[in-house]
Amino acid sequence: MAFPMIFNKPRIVKVLKVIDESPTVRSLIFKDDLCSKAKPGQFIMVWIPGVGEIPMSVSMMKDGLAGLTVRKVGEASNALFNMKVNSMIGIRGPYGNSFNPIIGKVMIVGAGTGLAPLMPLLDILTDKSASIDMIVGGKTVEEFIFMNKIKEILSKTESKIVVTTEDGSYGIKGLVTDAILPILKEKRFDMIYTCGPELMMKKVFDMAQEFNIPIQASLERVMKCGIGICGSCCIGKYNVCKDGPVFDFQMLKEVKDEFGLFKRDHSGKRVMF
Amino acid sequence: MGIFLGAFSYPLHIYHSSALFLMNLVPNRIAYQSLFKIIFYLMRQNLLKDYLIYLESQMQEPDLSIEISGFKMGNPLMLASGILGTTIASLRKVFEAGAGAVVTKSIGYEPRAGYENPTLVEVHGGYLNAIGLSNPGIREFYNELLESKIDDLPLIVSLFGSKKSEFRYMTSLLDKLNIKAYELNLSCPHVMGFGNEVGQDPKAVRRIIESVKEETKKPVFVKLSPNVKDIVEIAKVAENSGADALTVINTIRAMSIDIETFRPILANKIGGLSGPAIKPIAVRCVYEVSKEVKIPVIGCGGIMNWQDVIEFFLAGARAVQIGTAIAYEGLSIFEKIKKGIRDYLIIKGKKSVRDIVGLSHDF
């Protein structure tokens, strides 16, 4: 071929498998070499032809296959949720940086589809870490995804799982962040990984600061180009699509005037959390 | 201290600059190579110190600074509008990476979400985008400017609109702030009623420029589109209406279709092409326009390296803007290009970038 390959253009793939994770969340499995080699925390831009293109974390990578896990919230995610086996979607990426797995005692805090990028991380961490404390939160029991998989993965290593729901329908009644505090007081961690609603991550970050524990948090902002030129995903001086989505302690400190306070909508206007 | 100073081992760029300097003095490559070997040896022995100090005092750093209608820039490289230009924090990051000036994303009268995704797709030789002039609107933008420190930032605000009253309002609101210039985007190729429709109509161009000039004493640049019958005609209208400089060019209408699904990839179907594919068109436009107008021309379109920048200067540009290259190269491109231009000027024995503007016109 005379021309170099074009990377930032949708590659059309067929959906090979659809998995119901909860009444509102499904995983789609497809074949793609690049995505099957994605690092935990990286995301792809998923084109739903005729509807839109949205960022999704790669939630599974294995033997040439990759998966995404989508919650239906609006038009594009609903269309993606309703994809059937053999439906065609376009994907470009994987984009962004990734979680940096460490050797040591780690805590993982996830909620909702925030678990999507944490699953491949969990896979890697079970081989590496001394211990894993996994805290999963949600509003109600129906929202929980991946619980069996998490239990299965964690059974291979020294670990502890804590589950919280706001209505008490599953695990401890309360917020994830309430469950973390006693654990942090009791045990010394080398790293906290978190992904979920930004207000939750903000609280986790505040606690990490208080106990002086390194943290990696995966952020979300509106994405258009995905490659760091349009600026729609900016937080402070960073572009979430390129410098993130995973922010470490230092970066989170640098964006403290925005993190957990406001994001920008598609026009670039600030919207408070 | 002088760049030739230092003991046994000199930093690499010193060998490099002296090599460049020599190339200019000796007649052919072989002579140059032998001469350079000797000098290299003497430098290593630290025997040339006094001579090098003398040489350096003779050799001037080429001057990269330029001025456009009273607006001074430390170097001629600007960030093109719409690339990373949404917030002051990111514009500052680009400035700190070495840009001589930064242009904001185009701001309009009302907030606009822009088009649905996909808004961007790569093609051979560049990118297609149909972001659709998304912007938070002038009032929100004004508030963010008020909250930011911009005094030391060579900040140019890009404005778009559909009628002169909008431009008038936006300029009068912003004019109290310490922004350094305006760029009127009369050339977005893919949004109906703004951009190109306005930029194609000489009467509209005149009305808008005149009304903006009435509201401000700051330099007003006008960004032109290649998607017109005759870019020189519009350029002259802009000059006669009071434009202080012309930015040439914006993106070119283009399209990309997915062969699996039969669909245009961009949600808006048609977008604007940028990147290396459009460079020859941009160079031609700069050449034609700069021959016919007296005001400075700012070259833009497909610049990927310092050679491209030199080409634009030779075509008649007095500064250039860089956009898509950042997708390929990241922000380090600004320093790389500055170094390339500097070395080129030394080889060619030119004291300033200003000395090569429009040299191709002589032929």
Ligand SMILES: Cc1cc2nc3c(=O)[nH]c(=O)nc-3n(C[C@H](O)[C@H](O)[C@H](O)COP(=O)(O)OP(=O)(O)OC[C@H]3O[C@@H](n4cnc5c(N)ncnc54)[C@H](O)[C@@H]3O)c2cc1C
């Ligand atoms: C890096 C990253 C990874 C993500 N991973 C997942 C995932 O694994 N699973 C999952 O279910 N969701 C994920 N999301 C969120 C997902 O992209 C949004 O839920 C989706 O874009 C909603 O689109 P919509 O058209 O259905 O909803 P809309 O009704 O258009 O919007 C609903 C909300 O979704 C967000 N949103 C809309 N469009 C975008 C966009 N282009 N970029 C970013 N946010 C947008 C906005 O906050 C908006 O308020 C991720 C987001 C990012 C930035």
Ligand SMILES: Cc1cc2nc3c(=O)[nH]c(=O)nc-3n(C[C@H](O)[C@H](O)[C@H](O)COP(=O)(O)O)c2cc1C
């Ligand atoms: C993603 C993207 C967004 C752009 N947005 C704007 C804009 O808002 N206003 C404008 O005048 N030009 C805009 N442009 C055009 C650029 O400023 C520039 O004129 C064009 O891309 C050609 O230069 P380049 O090849 O160096 O990118 C945009 C270009 C791109 C790629």
Ligand code: FES
């Ligand atoms: S999505 Fe365009 S810069 Fe991040």
